[in-house]
Amino acid sequence: MVAAMTALVWLDATAHARRQAGLERVVVARAAEESILDLASNDYLGLSRHPAVIDGACAAVRRWGGGATGSRLVTGTTTAHERVEGDLAEFVGAEAGLVFSSGYTANLGTVTALAGRDSLVISDAASHASLIDACRLSRARVAVARHCDTDHVDELLRERPEHRALVVTDSVFSADGDLAPLAELYAVCRRRNAVLVVDEAHGLGVRGNGGRGAVHEAGLAGAPDLVITATLSKALGSQGGVVLGSAAVRDQVLHGARTFVFDTGLAPASVGAAAAALTVLRGEPDRVHSIGVRAKQLAAAAGVEPTTSAVVPVILGDAQRAVRAAGDCLGLGVRVGCFRPPSVPADGSRLRLTARADLTDSDIDRAASVLAQVLR
Incomplete structure (x- = not known):
């Protein structure tokens, strides 16, 4: 016990340095009912407490139980999972969808399944942490492109020795709220034989016709060599993530994404809530x-x-x-x-x-x- 404590003595110095720099984080629980005006959450459409969304979650729990009971390839897939995957794909104009337990795991799984040691992955300098971690785990060579600089992306793609390449970006960047130049990025990717992966975490439900996202708004819905990832925990007020693209992409991610193969499926309550939120969004x-x-x-x-x-x-x-x-x-x-x-x-x-x-x-x-x- 003493040896273990000694080996972790560096934690005290690290915590002190965080405090001195103003970088200490504190977990603060909020009450179910409070008078605080919330301008911090990502519940963009205000659906997390919508009666229909709550009813959707409750109905799913009553029918399927509290948990998915296993990984998606064992017992963790229900007909409700498959239905919401199809509905989300149809909503954004994609051929197929695959639901993950979170948006973070969707990004990790998608990038690692579509890249590898013989690939180049180019990431925008302001990409979300989940995309950064996905790049690191992909075992591909990673290059960081200047923020929203399509010329730099073009240069990196043009000079690559690898045959396969992915370009990954947020559609709406979470810290600055600015939009990626998706049409221009896609044109570069097509010209250089690369795949564009767009994280619509802050775009789905916020941008595009009826909230169909920035990819749809850019006229790229259903475009070849374009893959969308998104979260169900922001505008849709639920929990979970999804990858949306061609049937071939879905099949590759289903087989190659460790965060899909080895993770317990998304809980039924979250599936039901997301499905209900999508219905509300379509109607309002x-x-x-x-x-x-x-x-x-x-x-x-x-x-x-x-x-x-x-x-x-x-x-x-x-x-x-x-x-x-x-x-x-x-x-x-x-x-x-x-x-x-x-x-x-x-x-x-x-x-x-x-x-x-x-x-x-x-x-x-x-x-x-x-x-x-x-x-x-």
Whole structure:
């Protein structure tokens, strides 16, 4: 016991350094019912507590039980899984879909199944951590392209010795809320015989006609050599991830993604909730428009330029300052996100506000009052 404690003595110094740099994270439980105005969650469409979504989760639990009971290739696939996979694929204009236990595992599984030692993977410099980890696990040669720089991607693809290549990017970048130049990236990929993998975590339900995503909005729905990954835990208010593409891609990921083959299937409640949320979205497409309206109002309240997504960043620079500002907002009844390194560059710590379709005019007024007090 003493030897084990000695071997981990470095943890104390590491924790102290985190605190000094303003990078300490704390897990804070929220109450089921609270008076705090939430501008930090990714529940963009306001569906996580929608009655139909809750009913969908409950009905799935009553029919299938609390868990999937096994991996998807053993007992973890139900007819509900297959139905929501087909519905999601049809919604975004893809041929087929495959549901994972999370968006993170969907990215890990997709990239590792489509790349390998004989491949090049090019990742945008601002790609999400799940894509970064996927690149590392792929065993491919990895190159990082300058943020949203299609010329750099073209250069990297042109000079590669590998025959196979993947280009991976977020459609909407989670820290800045900016959009990837998907049409231009896809054109480069087609010209250079590469596959484009687009993470629609912050695009599905937020961008495109009826929330069909940024890929659909760019006119690339169903395009060859294009693969979409997404999460069910943001705009759809549930849990889980999905890969969407051709039937051949689905088959390769099903066989080659260790995060699919060896992971327990997505719980029935999450499948039922996601299916119900998709039904609500189809029937109430105006929710998507409401996100954009509220995002512009939040940006005006914070005195920053609006983005073209649900994400409104308020860059403060110093991590300690960002932590204090987020704490001050919470003390005044408004919860905001606080992004610090390594999620953002060293001088890019920020408050991250997220717009939701169910925010009211009074919510916006309340947020504006608090932000004015804190940011001045």
